[in-house]
Amino acid sequence: GAGVSQTPSNKVTEKGKYVELRCDPISGHTALYWYRQSLGQGPEFLIYFQGTGAADDSGLPNDRFFAVRPEGSVSTLKIQRTERGDSAVYLCASSLDNTEAFFGQGTRLTVV
Amino acid sequence: GEDVEQSLFLSVREGDSSVINCTYTDSSSTYLYWYKQEPGAGLQLLTYIFSNMDMKQDQRLTVLLNKKDKHLSLRIADTQTGDSAIYFCAETDTGRRALTFGSGTRLQVQP
Numbered sequence: 001g002a003g004v005s006q007t008p009s010n011k012v013t014e015k016g017k018y019v020e021l022r023c024d025p026i027s028g029h030t031a032l033y034w035y036r037q038s039l040g041q042g043p044e045f046l047i048y049f050q051g052t053g054a055a056d057d058s059g060l061p062n063d064r065f066f067a068v069r070p071e072g073s074v075s076t077l078k079i080q081r082t083e084r085g086d087s088a089v090y091l092c093a094s095s096l097d098n099t100e101a102f103f104g105q106g107t108r109l110t111v112v
Numbered sequence: 113g114e115d116v117e118q119s120l121f122l123s124v125r126e127g128d129s130s131v132i133n134c135t136y137t138d139s140s141s142t143y144l145y146w147y148k149q150e151p152g153a154g155l156q157l158l159t160y161i162f163s164n165m166d167m168k169q170d171q172r173l174t175v176l177l178n179k180k181d182k183h184l185s186l187r188i189a190d191t192q193t194g195d196s197a198i199y200f201c202a203e204t205d206t207g208r209r210a211l212t213f214g215s216g217t218r219l220q221v222q223p
Binding site: 004031033035040041042043044045048050055056059091093098099100101102103104105106 | 116143147153154155156157160200202208209210211212213214215216
């Protein structure tokens with residue numbers, strides 16, 4: 001596709017469950033970022049991939065959060081033992097040159 | 113750590129100019145960005161400026177950067193109702209690829 005695609009667009013899960021959020025970057029973009037946006041706030045950085053490797057995971061809040069990008073394209077953000085405080089919009093962005101980052105529509109995660 | 117501050121709300125009349133302001137603390141900022149977010153949508157990159165520039169103009173958008181005061185502004189000429197959205201200022205530097213965002217300025221354009 002032409003832009004960054006994120007699935008699902010909405011996810012409702014019960015507290016304690018495991019969730020996976022998927023990001024398809026723009027074709028050819030080697031850099032991929034995950035951000036989290038809470039209501040009324042700007043996005044906050046979670047993790048950055050350059051190719052297959054996580055170049056910077058300093059934004060992951062705790063060890064319940066993990067992300068992979070095994071083939072250097074699609075990425076999956078995984079959250080274990082979800083908590084109500086994890087409810088937010090999870091945004092993915094990709095970039096060709098680390099100058100312009102293009103964002104997907106986001107996945108709205110609601111933990112009940 | 114790095115911090116980016118924006119005013120929360122701006123209201124203008126259609127046809128007027130809008131000026132959205134942003135201040136940041138990171139003296140090693142390399143690129144500064146403006147993103148637009150409409151309700152229920154992702155972030156749309158509007159424009160960005162490299163830190164060695166003072167001004168950048170792109171159609172109705174003018175970005176001004178005062179590096180000494182760490183102040184960035186976005187001017188939208190002839191503001192239209194379709195410009196109503198939340199505008200985010202963001203910055204990054206060469207040592208850190210991730211963007212640091214402000215909390216956003218909600219622009220309301222009244223007909």
